[in-house]
Amino acid sequence: MRQAIPERIQLAVAQRANFRCEYCHIHSDDLFLSFEIDHIIAIKHGGTNAIENLAYACPHCNQHKGADFATLLNDFSNIVVLYNPRIHNWIEHFDISDGEIIAKTPIGQASIKIFKFNEPDLLILRKLLFELGRYP
Ligand SMILES: [Zn+2]
Numbered sequence: 001m002r003q004a005i006p007e008r009i010q011l012a013v014a015q016r017a018n019f020r021c022e023y024c025h026i027h028s029d030d031l032f033l034s035f036e037i038d039h040i041i042a043i044k045h046g047g048t049n050a051i052e053n054l055a056y057a058c059p060h061c062n063q064h065k066g067a068d069f070a071t072l073l074n075d076f077s078n079i080v081v082l083y084n085p086r087i088h089n090w091i092e093h094f095d096i097s098d099g100e101i102i103a104k105t106p107i108g109q110a111s112i113k114i115f116k117f118n119e120p121d122l123l124i125l126r127k128l129l130f131e132l133g134r135y136p
Contacts, residue, residue, distance in 0.1 A: 005049055010037050017056035022085035024061050024101065024117050025136050030129055033059045040084055042067035055085050064115050071110045080110035096136055099127035
């Protein structure tokens, strides 16, 4: 049975992330929706509730990621893991240009594909936040 994550752990995860989504880097103050605690490796794949396996995520990123931790790029033999905020450095895999999150590596490509970082409404929001000096 799935155990709830204690509130003190949820707060620690949010603080560790400086209240920004660990995937798309939007701040929790800049969305009207509540942020969520993501299992980087889902319980169904052997992940745990340990804080090292938890990420602070906006609802958009968490919903699109679901239980995924990898995807296929270009052909069915090219399995690429998704960006993992515990083991990867964001700026090594992504860049931002005019609100758009751009892949620098296959991990970045795989993550943009699954998280759908650049949907039109998110691009508009990030451009606006950039102009306000709130993103990234
Ligand atoms: Zn996000």
